[in-house]
Amino acid sequence: MDEKKEQEKGNGENVEKRQESEDKGSESQNGEQKSEEEVLKDRLLRLAAEFDNYKKRVAVEIEGAKNVGKAEILKGLLPIIDEFELAIDSMPSDNIKKGIELIYSNFIDLLESEGLKCIDTSGKYDPYVHEIITTRESDKKEGTILETVRKGYTFNNMLLRPAAVVVSKSKEEDNAGEQKGQQGSSASGDDADKKSKSNA
Helix, strand or coil: CHHHHHHHHHHHHHHHHHHHHHHHHHHHHHHHHHHHHHHHHHHHHHHHHHHHHHHHHHHHHHHHHHHHHHHHHHHHHHHHHHHHHHHHHHCCCCHHHHHHHHHHHHHHHHHHHCCEEECCCCCECCCCCEEEEEEEECCCCCCEEEEEEECCEEECCEEEECEEEEEEECHHHHHHHHHHHHHHHHHHHHHHHHHHHHHC
């Protein structure tokens, strides 16, 4: 009887150990499955983020290409705008001129809605958007724009054509230039006198 009890007890312990090992094995398998799922989920999230960035980058590149194409077209229209304005300025004031001015205004409004902008020429000269045609003596501060010879335009902050302007210069520079010229002429006259005396 004792031997049977001991055998039964041993069998029971073996069964318990076997169940414990099976439980541990199932837990490790579940842990491995969870880790694989997490890895796959992380990969999917990364791929989704990369694809989203790719779509944004492509959209920016496409928009940039569109803007370059529009800029080239608008640049070709600038001489036509200049001729339009010259024609309007040279026309007598009548109903025909008013009609053409209305057409011109609608045309400019359309271009401005696409991003065309006339460069401001009031105030001081800006080397990034203005082109100096000539300078003129003035009582205004040096570098002040006095006159616009030709309008300049930008498209979505892209320079299409700089504005051609006349800029003021200080009177002091002119006076200094005249004094230098006078000094130079007097010096050359003195040298001529000395040479003539030495020859005599």
